[in-house]
Amino acid sequence: xxxxxxxxxxxxxxxxxxxxxxxxxxxxxxxxxxxxxxxxxxxxxxxxxxxxxxxxxxxxxxxxxxxxxxxxxxxxxxxxxxxxxxxxxxxxxxxxx
Amino acid sequence: xxxxxxxxxxxxxxxxxxxxxxxxxxxxxxxxxxxxxxxxxxxxxxxxxxxxxxxxxxxxxxxxxxxxxxxxxxxxxxxxxxxxxxxxxxxxxxxxxxxxxxxxxxxxxxxxxxxxxxxxxxxxxxxxxxxxxxxxxxxxxxxxxxxxxxxxxxxxxxxxxxxxxxxxxxxxxxxxxxxxxxxxxxxxxxxxxxxxxxxxxxxxxx
Numbered sequence: 001x002x003x004x005x006x007x008x009x010x011x012x013x014x015x016x017x018x019x020x021x022x023x024x025x026x027x028x029x030x031x032x033x034x035x036x037x038x039x040x041x042x043x044x045x046x047x048x049x050x051x052x053x054x055x056x057x058x059x060x061x062x063x064x065x066x067x068x069x070x071x072x073x074x075x076x077x078x079x080x081x082x083x084x085x086x087x088x089x090x091x092x093x094x095x096x097x
Numbered sequence: 098x099x100x101x102x103x104x105x106x107x108x109x110x111x112x113x114x115x116x117x118x119x120x121x122x123x124x125x126x127x128x129x130x131x132x133x134x135x136x137x138x139x140x141x142x143x144x145x146x147x148x149x150x151x152x153x154x155x156x157x158x159x160x161x162x163x164x165x166x167x168x169x170x171x172x173x174x175x176x177x178x179x180x181x182x183x184x185x186x187x188x189x190x191x192x193x194x195x196x197x198x199x200x201x202x203x204x205x206x207x208x209x210x211x212x213x214x215x216x217x218x219x220x221x222x223x224x225x226x227x228x229x230x231x232x233x234x235x236x237x238x239x240x241x242x243x244x245x246x247x248x249x250x251x252x253x254x255x256x257x258x259x260x261x262x263x264x265x266x267x268x269x270x271x272x273x274x275x276x277x278x279x280x281x282x283x284x285x286x287x288x289x290x291x292x293x294x295x296x297x298x299x300x301x302x303x
Contacts, residue, residue: 009181010174019171026163030156033300044296051167052289059174060285061278069119076123080130091138 008064018058025051111275118279122286125249129290132242136297139234146231150239151298153213159299162205163291169198170288173257173281183271185264192261192277195284199254206247210240242294249287256280 029047032040057063062070140147176191217224218236225233260280263269269277 009178012175012178015171015174015178019167022167023164026160026167029296029300030160033156033296041296041301044300045293048292048296051292055170055285055289055292059170059288060282061174065115069116072119072123076126080127083127083130084134087134087138091141095142 008061010058010061014058018054022051022054025054114275114279115282118282122282125286129245132238132245133293133297136238136242139231139238140301143229143231143234146229147235149229150232150235151301153216153218154299155209155212156299158205158209159295162202163295165198165202165205166288166291169195169202170285172198173284177274177277177281180264180269180274180277181271185267185270188277189261189264192257192264196254196257196261199250199257203247203250203254206243210243239298243298246287246290246294249290253280253284253287256283 025047029044032043032047037043062073172191173195176188176195179185179188179191213219213236219225220237220240225236257280260269260277263276
């Protein structure tokens with residue numbers, strides 16, 4: 001009997017594949033840190049963001065959500081980025097002074 | 098007509114529950130985001146002290162813990178998928194496995210904290226107070242961030258426990274998956290927080 005995957009249910013195979021991808025990215029980020037690669041910090045955070053996106057789009061199923069929710073997420077990230085930029089501009093200004 | 102209205106109401110309630118969970122997660126994002134910002138500013142001001150503090154971290158246990166949490170995210174996503182297919186028993190087992198992996202994560206974290214506390218490295222300890230200001234800040238942030246994360250994970254385990262009970266009772270079923278999906282959203286968010294905590298404490302200063 002062929003098992004049909006209902007609408008909205010992500011296949012087990014896809015979820016397992018995403019887990020493999022996450023484990024591979026984890027191994028890559030550890031290797032980068034241990035090998036003292038140039039720009040290791042930036043690479044580590046780039047990999048962390050890739051892992052977070054895989055988690056968001058597949059495990060949290062954001063790819064199936066409507067535009068409203070995706071916009072709200074963008075706004076939340078925009079707010080956080082703005083706070084980070086403003087804080088750092090203040091820190092740099094004080095340290096320069 | 099009445100049946101159609103009920104179906105529409107059901108769909109609307111489901112959407113409202115999901116939106117509510119996402120909005121809660123936005124507040125969590127800003128909460129943890131502010132903590133990450135605090136860490137990065139102090140690390141910028143005391144780079145050598147943070148480097149010295151990070152030498153106390155065990156990359157092996159940190160990596161294992163990351164893999165454990167990633168695996169738990171997969172098992173909970175599979176549990177949601179299983180209930181949508183009507184595979185109740187499979188979903189129950191996957192929820193139990195998720196909780197067990199959460200406990201494994203906490204046990205490893207307990208070992209890490211225990212190891213540091215045994216060395217006298219805990220907030221306001223005589224050993225820590227003799228260290229440079231940056232290292233005191235590093236360990237303060239380490240305990241605050243990993244502690245808050247662990248607290249969120251404990252809440253996650255309890256929530257999944259309730260979802261397991263609802264699944265066994267049939268409250269969560271093929272037609273009504275919103276509660277389990279929302280529990281999953283929370284769990285995956287806690288996983289994402291750790292994905293960023295791992296390089297902050299275990300990799301950046303290697």
